[in-house]
Amino acid sequence: MPTAAAATAAGMATGPGSRVTRYAKSTAASVTPVRPGKTHALSALDNAMEWHAVHLVLYCRAAPGVGRDALKESLSEALSLYPAMTGRLVRAAQGEEGGAAGGWIVKCNDAGVRTVDATAAVTLDEWLATASADEEMDLAYFEQMGAEPYIWSPFYVQLTEFTDKSYALGLSCTHVHNDPTAASLFFHGWAAAHRRATSPYPPFLHSPSFAVSPTTPPSPPPLLAAKSTAAPAPPNSDAAMSSATFHFPAAAMRALLSSLEPGATPFAALAALFWLRVAGHDAAESRQKELTLALDFRKKMRAPLPTGYYGSAVHFTRARADLSSPLAAVAAALDACVAGVPEEELWAALEWLHARQASAPGGGGGGEPFQMYGPELTCVALDHVPMYGTEFVAGEPPARVACRVGGAEGEGVVIVMPAAEGGEARDVVVTLPADAAARVCRDGELLRYGARVVAGSKVETGPKAQ
CATH class of the missing domain: 3.30.559.10 (Chloramphenicol acetyltransferase-like domain)
Incomplete structure (x- = not known):
C-alpha cells in the first residue's frame, strides 16, 4: 500500500x-x-x-x-x-x-x-x-x-x-x-x-x-555511428523547444489517405505531411533528404517478442525522399522504408550497441551515452499502441492520451498516435524549436488537410523546458 x-x-x-x-x-x-x-x-x-x-x-x-x-x-x-x-x-x-x-x-x-x-x-x-x-x-x-x-x-x-x-x-x-x-x-x-x-x-x-555476443567486431550502423559522434547539445537547450498536439478526425484522415497512393498508411501519410511542413520553404528546393524513423520492432522479427515486452524495442532507421515531390510520393517513400527494414538491420544495431558497451574504456561504463531521438528530425510511430483500451471502468476509455519523449532537442520529434475516437483518427504530437512550433501551428496547409490544434504551443509567453 x-x-x-x-x-x-x-x-x-x-x-x-x-x-x-x-x-x-x-x-x-x-x-x-x-x-x-x-x-x-x-x-x-x-x-x-x-x-x-x-x-x-x-x-x-x-x-x-x-x-x-x-x-x-x-x-x-x-x-x-x-x-x-x-x-x-x-x-x-x-x-x-x-x-x-x-x-x-x-x-x-x-x-x-x-x-x-x-x-x-x-x-x-x-x-x-x-x-x-x-x-x-x-x-x-x-x-x-x-x-x-x-x-x-x-x-x-x-x-x-x-x-x-x-x-x-x-x-x-x-x-x-x-x-x-x-x-x-x-x-x-x-x-x-x-x-x-x-x-x-x-x-x-x-x-x-x-543479449547478443557477436563473434567479430560488428560494423557500426551509419545512423547510430553518426549519432554517437554528434556534438552534445548545449545545457538546457530544450528550453528553446515547444510542443503542440494536432488532432486529425477520421474523416480528415480518410480524405488525406484518398489523395495518396492506394495502400498508404496513416503513419506514412502524417509523417510525410509534417516532414514537408516542418521543412517549409526548404522543401521546394530539396532533392534527396533524410528523415529518421523510430519504429517499434516487437512484431518485426521472425521470432516476435510478446507485445508486453518490458524495455526498449525501438529501431532508428533513415528514410530518404525528394521533398520537391508531391506529398503522395513522399508518403510512398516512407511506407516503402517502413516495410523494407530487414531484420538483419535490427540485429546489426543491437550487436553494435552491445559491443560498444562491452568494450567501453575501463571495462565498462556502457560507453558515453548519446542522443538517440535526434538531433535530426525524428518521427515516432506509436499508432499501433492500444492506448484507448485502457479502461479503469469497463466501457469507459480515456478521454485523451498524451505522450512526449524527453531529451529530444535539436530539429525535433513528431509522434503519431491513436486518437480517442478510434478508427483512422490520429493525434500528432510535435516537439520542435519554438519558432518552428509556432509556424506549424499556423500552417494553412495542415489546417486544409483537416488538422485541429487541440493542445497548442504557447511560445508567445516563453516555452517551458521539460
Missing part, C-alpha cells in the same frame, strides 16, 4: 500561472515483496537510451470507484507484476550477471515508485479545451537522475484531480527502463488491477532477448 509522506513545495512547483498544484509526494510499493537479491537485466539498447525520458498523460473522466485512494491501491496491485519498476538502477560489477561491467542493471529491492498528488483548478473539459501541450507536462512530474542513482526513483506517477472529480494520470520514467509502448501498456496493467481483471498485455521481463 502507498505510504503517505508530505513533500515540500520546493521541487514540485509548477510554472507561474499554472492551474496545477502539486501538494504531496509519497511512495507506492508493490503488495507482493520481491525475493532478496533479485535483479533485472537491461539490454545494451536500454542502456543506450540514458539521455531520454518517457512522459505519458492519460485522462479519466469522473466515475464511481475512480478516486485517489482507490487508484493508489490498484497501482500497488499492478506493481506486483512489475518488480523492476519498484527497483533502483545500479552499475553492474565485473562478472555480475545481467549486464556488461559498468552498464546499468536494476536491483529489485522494493524501494517503490514515487507518487505525486496534485489538483487542477478547472474541470477536465475546460482543461482539454484550453491547456497547451507544454502546460500538459505539469501533469507528469519527473526528476532527473542525481548524483546518487541508488536512491532515485526511475518512475514517477502523478495523480491530478480536476474540479469535476475527473483525473489525469501522469507517468514519467527513464527510457532506460521502458519505451513509450511499454510505458503505455503499463496503464493496461494498472487499469486491469483496478477492475480486478487480467491485463491482455502481461509484462514480459526478459531483456536477455537482446
Whole structure:
C-alpha cells in the first residue's frame, strides 16, 4: 500500500500561472515483496537510451470507484507484476550477471515508485479545451537522475484531480527502463488491477532477448555511428523547444489517405505531411533528404517478442525522399522504408550497441551515452499502441492520451498516435524549436488537410523546458 509522506513545495512547483498544484509526494510499493537479491537485466539498447525520458498523460473522466485512494491501491496491485519498476538502477560489477561491467542493471529491492498528488483548478473539459501541450507536462512530474542513482526513483506517477472529480494520470520514467509502448501498456496493467481483471498485455521481463555476443567486431550502423559522434547539445537547450498536439478526425484522415497512393498508411501519410511542413520553404528546393524513423520492432522479427515486452524495442532507421515531390510520393517513400527494414538491420544495431558497451574504456561504463531521438528530425510511430483500451471502468476509455519523449532537442520529434475516437483518427504530437512550433501551428496547409490544434504551443509567453 502507498505510504503517505508530505513533500515540500520546493521541487514540485509548477510554472507561474499554472492551474496545477502539486501538494504531496509519497511512495507506492508493490503488495507482493520481491525475493532478496533479485535483479533485472537491461539490454545494451536500454542502456543506450540514458539521455531520454518517457512522459505519458492519460485522462479519466469522473466515475464511481475512480478516486485517489482507490487508484493508489490498484497501482500497488499492478506493481506486483512489475518488480523492476519498484527497483533502483545500479552499475553492474565485473562478472555480475545481467549486464556488461559498468552498464546499468536494476536491483529489485522494493524501494517503490514515487507518487505525486496534485489538483487542477478547472474541470477536465475546460482543461482539454484550453491547456497547451507544454502546460500538459505539469501533469507528469519527473526528476532527473542525481548524483546518487541508488536512491532515485526511475518512475514517477502523478495523480491530478480536476474540479469535476475527473483525473489525469501522469507517468514519467527513464527510457532506460521502458519505451513509450511499454510505458503505455503499463496503464493496461494498472487499469486491469483496478477492475480486478487480467491485463491482455502481461509484462514480459526478459531483456536477455537482446543479449547478443557477436563473434567479430560488428560494423557500426551509419545512423547510430553518426549519432554517437554528434556534438552534445548545449545545457538546457530544450528550453528553446515547444510542443503542440494536432488532432486529425477520421474523416480528415480518410480524405488525406484518398489523395495518396492506394495502400498508404496513416503513419506514412502524417509523417510525410509534417516532414514537408516542418521543412517549409526548404522543401521546394530539396532533392534527396533524410528523415529518421523510430519504429517499434516487437512484431518485426521472425521470432516476435510478446507485445508486453518490458524495455526498449525501438529501431532508428533513415528514410530518404525528394521533398520537391508531391506529398503522395513522399508518403510512398516512407511506407516503402517502413516495410523494407530487414531484420538483419535490427540485429546489426543491437550487436553494435552491445559491443560498444562491452568494450567501453575501463571495462565498462556502457560507453558515453548519446542522443538517440535526434538531433535530426525524428518521427515516432506509436499508432499501433492500444492506448484507448485502457479502461479503469469497463466501457469507459480515456478521454485523451498524451505522450512526449524527453531529451529530444535539436530539429525535433513528431509522434503519431491513436486518437480517442478510434478508427483512422490520429493525434500528432510535435516537439520542435519554438519558432518552428509556432509556424506549424499556423500552417494553412495542415489546417486544409483537416488538422485541429487541440493542445497548442504557447511560445508567445516563453516555452517551458521539460
